[in-house]
Amino acid sequence: MFERAFKEFGLPRAIRTDNGVPFAGPNGLFNLSRLAVWWLRLGIGIERIKSGNPQQNGRHERMHLTLKLETTKPAGDNFDDFVEEFETERPHQGLGMACPAERYDASPRPYRGLPDLDYPFHDQTVIVTTCNRICYKRTKINLSHVFAGQAVGIKPVKDRIWLASFMDYDLGYDDETCRLEPLPNPFGPKVVTYVSGIKRNLCVQNGPKNSGWGAWIRTRDDGTKNRCLTAWRRPNVMAAITCRSTNAACSSKASFNGQSCSCGFR
Incomplete structure (x- = not known):
């Protein structure tokens, strides 16, 4: 479903979700899921709302009630009529009383599949095994099942201390204990307001x-x-x-x- 949508509409800059499955994984590192890791691979940022605060994603939550009231039965015909009215006839306060169709532009970022991962500033690129491990210098480091099959970068930061990174995210370090010591969660619940520049x-x-x-x-x-x-x-x-x-x-x-x-x- 997501792949079909990305092919048609392009890749979004970020996706805002709650902390439930399948968007987050309670047993994954940083509560990531395989879906979230796939989004990251595509260059899509992750925005998570705080637990129990659906108002932080109000546009999406409100749509459910509005959709339910308008399209209950018969679902097929009513849904098509609802989409037409919602997008082209009904003004939205959040858009300055404009209709969504007046403001919508497809994303300029086309979907081209998963890009290759490269770690030029790390000593080695390692593929996480199906057993959720990084095998490096005769050491097996337990990582997380959500990264199985993904390439991660490994580099020494001090004597017998190794840093593991995924894309631009530093995951944690290992000091030959065969267990990754995670760094602070970069994907914790937060509502991001994007600004231009750094x-x-x-x-x-x-x-x-x-x-x-x-x-x-x-x-x-x-x-x-x-x-x-x-x-x-x-x-x-x-x-x-x-x-x-x-x-x-x-x-x-x-x-x-x-x-x-x-x-x-x-």
């Missing part, structure tokens, strides 16, 4: 220099501050990864000098 924020360690301890504080352009999260017990390098991973957009843009790292966020 703003800057700064994660600064609130503790002894180069100690790897203490909170990392992020200051945005508007002066507001929030805590990135507590730095990992691994000094320097893990703190850098922590800062970088506060937002997926940071993964390829962060720089670390031992005290702070600059990140870009949408």
Whole structure:
């Protein structure tokens, strides 16, 4: 169904969903599902609303009731009439009292199937096995079933510490324990307001220099501050990864000098 829609209408920039199956997976890493991973592969962003807050996706939720009232029986003929009225005759407040057909444009991003994954800044590209593992340097690292068959990038970040990445997202690190230690969830519930360009924020360690301890504080352009999260017990390098991973957009843009790292966020 999605593939047919993408072929006809192009790829959206993002898809907003609740946290239920099949959009999210309760047992997957970061609550991802195979469907969500497929969307990511296509370059579609994931927006998740907070649990129990359907108003954060009000346009979609309201459509269900309106559709049900108008198309109950007979479903086929009524549905076609409903679509015609909904899109071409009924004005919408959210569109400035215009009809959807007046504002709709197909996405300029055509569907061309899954692109190949390449990790030029990692030491090795590894395919996740059907047993949900990464096999690297005689070590088997348990990852997640949602990534089975997907290519991930592996690179060392410190002696005997390896970072695993999927596309532009840093997933977590392994220190030869055969278990991935996940980084902060980049797909957690949030309602994203897109703005043009990349703003800057700064994660600064609130503790002894180069100690790897203490909170990392992020200051945005508007002066507001929030805590990135507590730095990992691994000094320097893990703190850098922590800062970088506060937002997926940071993964390829962060720089670390031992005290702070600059990140870009949408």
